[in-house]
Amino acid sequence: MRRSTVRNTSxxxxxxxxxxxxxxxxxxxxATxxxxxxAKSPVxxxxxxxxxxxxxxxxxxxxxxxxxxxxxxxxxxxxxxxxGVTEPYxxxxxxxxxxxxxxxxxxxxxxxDGRETAPRSADASLFLDDDGTPLPFEEGMTSGLSVGTPxxxxxxxxxxxxxxxxxxxxLLAPAERLARDGFTVDATFRAQTAANEARFRDFPASAQLxxxxxxxxxxxxxxxxxxxxxxxGKLRRHGTKVLYRGEVARDIVxxxxxxxxxxxxxxxxxxxxxxxxxxxxxxxxxxxxxxxxYRGLDVYGMAPSSSGGTTVGEALNILERTDLSPAxxxxxxxxxxxxxxxxxxxxxxxxWVGDPAFEDVPVKGLLSQRFADARACLIRxxxxxxxxxxxxxxxxxxPCAAGAAAAPTTYEGENTTHLTTSDKWGNVVAYTLxxxxxxxSGITVPGRGFLLNNELTDFSFAPAxxxxxxxxxxxxxxxxxxxxxxxxxxxxxxRPVLALGSPGGATIVTTVLQTLTGVVDRKLPLVEAIAAPxxxxxxxxxxELEPALYGSGLRTALEALGHRFRENPEIGAATGVQRLPxxxxxxxxxxxxxxxxxxxxxxxxx
Numbered sequence: 001m002r003r004s005t006v007r008n009t010s011x012x013x014x015x016x017x018x019x020x021x022x023x024x025x026x027x028x029x030x031a032t033x034x035x036x037x038x039a040k041s042p043v044x045x046x047x048x049x050x051x052x053x054x055x056x057x058x059x060x061x062x063x064x065x066x067x068x069x070x071x072x073x074x075x076x077x078x079x080x081x082x083x084g085v086t087e088p089y090x091x092x093x094x095x096x097x098x099x100x101x102x103x104x105x106x107x108x109x110x111x112x113d114g115r116e117t118a119p120r121s122a123d124a125s126l127f128l129d130d131d132g133t134p135l136p137f138e139e140g141m142t143s144g145l146s147v148g149t150p151x152x153x154x155x156x157x158x159x160x161x162x163x164x165x166x167x168x169x170x171l172l173a174p175a176e177r178l179a180r181d182g183f184t185v186d187a188t189f190r191a192q193t194a195a196n197e198a199r200f201r202d203f204p205a206s207a208q209l210x211x212x213x214x215x216x217x218x219x220x221x222x223x224x225x226x227x228x229x230x231x232x233g234k235l236r237r238h239g240t241k242v243l244y245r246g247e248v249a250r251d252i253v254x255x256x257x258x259x260x261x262x263x264x265x266x267x268x269x270x271x272x273x274x275x276x277x278x279x280x281x282x283x284x285x286x287x288x289x290x291x292x293x294y295r296g297l298d299v300y301g302m303a304p305s306s307s308g309g310t311t312v313g314e315a316l317n318i319l320e321r322t323d324l325s326p327a328x329x330x331x332x333x334x335x336x337x338x339x340x341x342x343x344x345x346x347x348x349x350x351x352w353v354g355d356p357a358f359e360d361v362p363v364k365g366l367l368s369q370r371f372a373d374a375r376a377c378l379i380r381x382x383x384x385x386x387x388x389x390x391x392x393x394x395x396x397x398x399p400c401a402a403g404a405a406a407a408p409t410t411y412e413g414e415n416t417t418h419l420t421t422s423d424k425w426g427n428v429v430a431y432t433l434x435x436x437x438x439x440x441s442g443i444t445v446p447g448r449g450f451l452l453n454n455e456l457t458d459f460s461f462a463p464a465x466x467x468x469x470x471x472x473x474x475x476x477x478x479x480x481x482x483x484x485x486x487x488x489x490x491x492x493x494x495r496p497v498l499a500l501g502s503p504g505g506a507t508i509v510t511t512v513l514q515t516l517t518g519v520v521d522r523k524l525p526l527v528e529a530i531a532a533p534x535x536x537x538x539x540x541x542x543x544e545l546e547p548a549l550y551g552s553g554l555r556t557a558l559e560a561l562g563h564r565f566r567e568n569p570e571i572g573a574a575t576g577v578q579r580l581p582x583x584x585x586x587x588x589x590x591x592x593x594x595x596x597x598x599x600x601x602x603x604x605x606x
């Protein structure tokens with residue numbers, strides 16, 4: 001054991017058979033097409049537990065585990081494994097993530113850092129050219145340089161060892177069958193494939209898998225991944241060691257060190273230096289969760305190496321002194337305050353948050369109300385702050401201090417996936433996992449059926465401002481800073497109220513913050529808070545708005561105040577679960593983003 005250390009065919013119809021045989025091999029693939037996908041709904045209410053994800057097959061896998069007596073952790077692992085099949089461009093065993101767990105028996109929250117790590121040979125020049133110039137992001141992304149040691153399999157192992165009731169072989173069986181028998185392609189899967197087509201064509205293994213017959217998969221066709229089915233089979237029989245010390249590990253290292261590019265490709269594809277020793281040394285890390293009090297609730301999040309918990313927490317503390325209820329605050333003022341709190345929190349994130357094994361991250365100071373109050377006094381209702389905004393000093397908070405030099409927020413890819421689960425005992429999981437950009441590095445491990453991450457591009461290629469210390473430069477074995485923000489909210493009796501998270505790169509932080517305040521302050525139902533049009537300010541000169549806000553009178557009013565905006569067609573894709581006062585679970589997902597999400601409960605109410 002390591003030290004604590006997409007879309008559509010019916011898993012619900014087959015998972016009962018698969019789970020009942022435990023670690024035995026799933027039945028032979030049927031000759032006919034897979035059964036129809038479970039119905040996709042953005043909201044479900046009922047009893048016995050809940051699962052919310054972007055994909056109905058993945059949610060169905062988790063629900064079937066719950067129906068067969070598994071708990072929220074078991075359901076989360078089964079759901080994540082299925083997402084590795086149906087959401088291969090967002091997550092999979094070639095990536096990593098963060099796992100936040102609420103234990104109903106002890107009423108405590110604990111977290112697992114399953115973030116990818118850089119090779120031991122990495123240093124601050126990882127993404128610099130020979131003359132010291134940062135590489136173009138695209139060149140860094142599509143390369144062996146960008147690949148970190150995957151953390152997802154080790155995260156599953158650590159979570160199941162700590163809290164699970166089912167074995168990994170049982171929980172991987174439905175995903176193995178789904179990979180072998182196939183799922184029905186939807187418009188989102190085809191669009192994401194099209195966005196990666198040029199990259200995939202340069203890597204024969206990626207082209208063979210994701211461009212069957214040399215063409216984009218058609219909507220309604222059945223997409224199969226027999227290589228991934230075999231890889232899952234190896235994980236079921238031999239455990240995660242095959243990915244960290246065995247034959248799969250050797251294939252990962254070979255692919256990173258000598259990326260298999262097609263003859264005649266003109267793309268510059270740089271080799272990485274990941275070695276077997278890097279994979280063998282990988283360990284997940286238990287982290288104390290971040291915690292802030294907000295409106296009488298306790299909000300728990302992921303501590304560094306993720307910036308999610310500290311940045312969401314600081315922004316909530318900044319907003320704590322302002323009544324944001326609809327009765328007291330207009331939508332215009334609410335958005336203004338939300339945008340400005342996000343701007344300030346991101347300014348501080350950029351200066352102070354990195355991998356705590358390499359950086360002295362002042363988590364306690366960043367989450368103190370004293371520091372938040374000192375930063376909040378910069379925010380006015382009749383003016384707009386200018387970005388890049390200089391960071392404050394959480395070690396020595398000074399009210400309204402202007403700060404020293406400022407540094408803009410560096411680029412971060414905008415993909416990932418998030419799932420949320422709960423069970424009949426009251427346990428809850430918020431789990432965000434990723435391979436970074438849509439399609440990761442673009443490089444499929446030949447014969448293994450999964451894409452490698454490009455997670456190391458979450459490091460700063462170079463300091464955004466040489467005058468400001470950058471805590472997120474590459475280093476040996478270092479975890480790149482993340483924005484993933486899996487979040488669990490408890491009441492004053494330490495009972496779960498809400499759990500949520502989202503994909504979206506750095507927009508994850510603002511998506512989670514906006515959804516939380518939408519529920520807690522604006523009194524929106526969870527599914528409506530998730531569906532609400534989004535804004536995202538990340539200490540940049542302009543704030544991103546989704547079309548419904550960009551084309552509205554609110555934009556005009558906020559521009560008159562001094563805000564500047566740019567349009568973003570889609571920000572995030574959140575999922576969440578909520579414990580209702582009568583004991584029922586509510587699961588919620590997107591109504592339209594990424595084609596809509598999938599919310600399910602074990603026993604629907606009524």
